[in-house]
Amino acid sequence: MIRAFALLAAAPWLVSAAPRLPRIVSINPCVDAVLRHVADPAQIVGISHYSQDARATSVPLGWSARFHATSGTAEEVVALRPDIVLAGPHVEPATIAALRRLRIALVQYPVAESVPESVAQVRAIATATGHADRGTALAARIAAAAAPSAVRPVGALVWQGNGLVPGSGTLTDDLLKRAGFRNMSAKYGLRQWDVLPLEYLIADPPRVLLSTAPAGVQDDRMTGHPAVRRLGRHITVVPYPTRLMNCGGPTIIAAMARLRQVRRGVGG
Template sequence: MLRGVFRTGLLCCILSAVASAEQTAALPTIVSTHLCADQLALSLAVPEQILSLSYKSQDPLRSRHAARALAYPANSGSSEEVIQFKPDIVLASRRWRNHPQQRQFDTLNIRVVVVPLSNSWMEIFANTQWMADQLGQPERGHALVSDVQRRLRALQESVTISGEPEQSLLYLRPNGGSSGEGTYIDMLIRALGFRNHASTLGLKGWGQLALESIVMNPPDYFLLSGHVRDNTRGNSRLSRHPLLQQLLDEQTVLSLPPDTGYCADWQIIDTAEYLAGQLMAAANGEGR
């Protein structure tokens, strides 16, 4: 009798393993050619699906998942590399919509999936689920979206807002670049309970702010970019101006880490929580 039970159990294990293998085999394989697509692939796909990620995915100054990305071959986004890996899907940026190799991919049954841009939390939720569906991982998408929604609710509950937010925050890159209404930076600022000072200064969407406008009407808080390419001398002239330096010394300054701000996706909740931690530290007198 025990032998029969053992055989039955063994048969169940074998059938389960076969079913799991068949399920994995049915999932589309992926080559990602863009940093933001890399992050989504690593978040939503299982390792067996990923054939290659962009070389930027392995840069710890740009990618939060650089250590995990090292497990996969890197590519520079060329069509030759994509074809070499023979994926079912190539993940790409919006610039690939008119890619000259699109027709060639079609003949090879390689589907191009363009990563959508999100400028609101609702778009992040919808686009994350859409990407998960494209990768054959709808349940993973649902779980990720639910987790982000839970964390966003917790963040908003921790922020005291009475009517229109009274304090302002200005996102500023060293070259004077900023972000007004209708951008994911604006969404991030509002999630933290602030008024976007760039909008107050008349900026809509992405653009540049003049030093004079910042000095004449400064915000309550600054949020400084952590972009790697912003650190060059040519791109940081405004941030080195003595008047702005004086303002930064006087105001509370929040800083984005270098691997933040490249992608408008679900990871913005990570950034929001990170900045909320900085605000709490500043309120407790730890730093400015």
């Protein structure tokens, strides 16, 4: 559910006869990824500092370098004089209080747990920027990329550093199903986000293991373990970049392309 306060009072461009495009500050990297496709660059007066970090960004660094980045503090955000601030579910109380005091609209978006939820957020963000039509177009691209596959599901697991696994009720789980996989998280008794010990993985491996460790990296304590490398002789172990798990929105298009590629390689 999207939370907003004083939106109409602080955002006259939404109700005026001749709408003015709002000045936008985003303090969430996943919102940044959507803004890249739906907002005019001149509207974006601030983005999340994570979008300028090669390890965390979900947008091209060349794009994010064009904008002022903030860590989301009240001082930084207010200094940019936005009409509206777009954020994730967690915002510092001081920032919320400052925005309320100055009657600057804040809209918060929760972490999407499915493709439909992510598509709805894309539409909402695009509407907030004044470009609902662009949101409709991007939503259609995402929905087409994530159309469910008709192939027989193959057991798979996404395994991150330190053994963290996305389970039922996550966006990754929804994408796996749509690409023709069966998320094996439930088989191990794991919760929505949980840690799978190395011993359990070795004793009963899935048919496909999607590892978020970069290809060739051997220094991760879990994914670089010799026992995991030996699994590659018996099951399909393939890289699945962490950046494909950081956000929904347009990232879903790239994530589904990768998952479908892996599924084709596994065969029937």
